[in-house]
Amino acid sequence: MVVTDSFFTFRISLFKSKHQNIMDAQNRRYFLKSSGLAALGLAFGPSLRAFAPSDKLRIAHIGLGGMGNAHMNWFAKLPEVDIVALCDVDAHHLAETRNKLRELHPKGPKVKLYEDFRRILDRKDIDAITCATPDHWHAAIATLAFQAGKDVYGEKPLSYDIGEGKIMLENLNRYNRVFQMGNQIHAGDNYHRVVELVKSGAIGNVHTVRLWKTGVPPELKGTTPAPVPSQLNWDMWLGPAPYTEYIPAKCHFTYRYFLDYSGGVFADFWCHIADIVFWSLQPKGLKNVTARGEKADGIADVPKWLDADFEFDNLKIHWSSTPPDVPGAAEKGIGAYFEGDKGTLICDYNTRSITINGETMTDIDYVPMSVKRSPGHQQNFVDAVKSRTQPESNLAYARGMTLPMHLALISYRLGRPVQWDASAEQFINDAEANALLHRQPRDKWKLI
Ligand SMILES: NC(=O)c1ccc[n+]([C@@H]2O[C@H](COP(=O)([O-])OP(=O)(O)OC[C@H]3O[C@@H](n4cnc5c(N)ncnc54)[C@H](O)[C@@H]3O)[C@@H](O)[C@H]2O)c1
Numbered sequence: 001m002v003v004t005d006s007f008f009t010f011r012i013s014l015f016k017s018k019h020q021n022i023m024d025a026q027n028r029r030y031f032l033k034s035s036g037l038a039a040l041g042l043a044f045g046p047s048l049r050a051f052a053p054s055d056k057l058r059i060a061h062i063g064l065g066g067m068g069n070a071h072m073n074w075f076a077k078l079p080e081v082d083i084v085a086l087c088d089v090d091a092h093h094l095a096e097t098r099n100k101l102r103e104l105h106p107k108g109p110k111v112k113l114y115e116d117f118r119r120i121l122d123r124k125d126i127d128a129i130t131c132a133t134p135d136h137w138h139a140a141i142a143t144l145a146f147q148a149g150k151d152v153y154g155e156k157p158l159s160y161d162i163g164e165g166k167i168m169l170e171n172l173n174r175y176n177r178v179f180q181m182g183n184q185i186h187a188g189d190n191y192h193r194v195v196e197l198v199k200s201g202a203i204g205n206v207h208t209v210r211l212w213k214t215g216v217p218p219e220l221k222g223t224t225p226a227p228v229p230s231q232l233n234w235d236m237w238l239g240p241a242p243y244t245e246y247i248p249a250k251c252h253f254t255y256r257y258f259l260d261y262s263g264g265v266f267a268d269f270w271c272h273i274a275d276i277v278f279w280s281l282q283p284k285g286l287k288n289v290t291a292r293g294e295k296a297d298g299i300a301d302v303p304k305w306l307d308a309d310f311e312f313d314n315l316k317i318h319w320s321s322t323p324p325d326v327p328g329a330a331e332k333g334i335g336a337y338f339e340g341d342k343g344t345l346i347c348d349y350n351t352r353s354i355t356i357n358g359e360t361m362t363d364i365d366y367v368p369m370s371v372k373r374s375p376g377h378q379q380n381f382v383d384a385v386k387s388r389t390q391p392e393s394n395l396a397y398a399r400g401m402t403l404p405m406h407l408a409l410i411s412y413r414l415g416r417p418v419q420w421d422a423s424a425e426q427f428i429n430d431a432e433a434n435a436l437l438h439r440q441p442r443d444k445w446k447l448i
Contacts, residue, residue: 063133139164163438204342240441264302285313
C-alpha cells in the first residue's frame, strides 16, 4: 500500500485556526477510513513505544553525502542504536554507504535501502531518523517525520527559511517529538567551559561579540543543463525548491553556493559559532540587521564575503568573513571575540583565551564547572529520545539561534538594512522583506 503525495500535502497543512484544526481532524479521519490505511495498520500516528534503558533505538539515515556518512559512522558506534534503513535519491551514494555500513557492522541488523524517504516514515518499526540532505529539504523531512511519530536528528542550518523553522517547531510540539540539530561542537568541552567563563562575569558585562568565518565559495562554472545521471532522481533532489534543469554545480555539495538551496559559507557556519553566543548570553530583542556583501564569482549567487551587524536589546553581534584585528584572531579560521567591560575572551571550536587587565590566560581556576558535560551529541539525542526530553541543541533553541542568520541573508538580498519586531517575528512596515520570510515550496511539498 502506497501513501500518496497528496496525503502528505494534506498532512502538513499548518498554522491552523481552531476551525481548520477541526476540519483537518475530520478530513484525516475520512481519508484514513476511505483509504483503508488505518485498517491495515499503515496509517501514521505518534509512536507509542516506551523505552527501557536497555532498548535499542531503530534508526534510519536520510541523505548520504559527506555529512550523512558522518551520521552513519557516529550512530553505528552507539551500542543503543540499530541502523535499519538508509535513504538517498542518488543510488550511488546509497550503495556506497550501504557498503561502508556492512564493513562497520558485518553482522548488523538487516538494512533496507530507499530512494523515497516517505517509505521510511511509513514503517512503524523505526523510532528516529537522521537527516543530512541539502538545507532546502530539512523542514519538510523533519515535519513529515514528526507527523509520522519519528524523532529527528537533523542537520544545520535548521531550515531553509524562517517560516519553515516555525512550522517545524509547531509540529514538534503538536506531535510531542524530540529534535536535535547537528551543531555537534555544542557537545565539546571547550564550548561548555566558555559558557561557564562568560556567565561567571569574569570579563564583566558583555556588550559586543564579533563572529567570523574565513573562506570564499569556489568559482563555479557551467550554466548549460546536462543530462540527469541515471542514478539520480533530480526531481526528488529538488523537492520543495523551484524547478530547474539539472546543472551539476547545483547538485551534490556545491548546492550550498546557491540561494535556492542554502546560503553559502555564512549559512554553513553561522550555527556552529553563533551557538556559543546564544548559549552563554541568550540575546533577546533583535531590532536591526544590516548586511553587506558581494556576489560570489562564477554562477553561484551566495555572498562571496558578508559583513553583518545585529542589534539586540543589550548586545551587538557582528559577523564578518575576515577576523577582527585583535591578538589571536588572525590564526583562527572561525571564531568568536567577546568584549566585556572588564576584559575579553576569544575562542574557536577547541581553544579559548581570556584577557583581563592586559593579562592573558586560558582558564580561571576559581570559576566552578557549572555546566553539565555532554555524553556526546549523538548519545545525548539517544538519551533524549528514550527519556522523552529535549536534547542540547533542541529545536526551540536552534530556531532562535538560526533566525538572525536568515534575517541577514534577507538584508543582503535586498541590499539594505532591515528593522525587526522580535515579538511579532515580522519586519516593521516592510512588505518586501516580509515576503522573504517564507518561500512557497513547489507543488506537493507545500507546508501550509
Ligand atoms: N554539522 C556539520 O558540521 C555539517 C558539515 C557538513 C554539512 N552539514 C550539513 O549537512 C547537510 C548535507 O551536507 P553535505 O555536505 O553532506 O551535502 P551532500 O550534497 O554531500 O549530501 C547531501 C545528500 O543528500 C541527498 N539527498 C538530496 N535530497 C534528498 C532526499 N529528498 N532524500 C534523500 N536524500 C537526499 C543527496 O543525494 C546527497 O547524497 C547540509 O544541510 C549541510 O549544511 C553539516
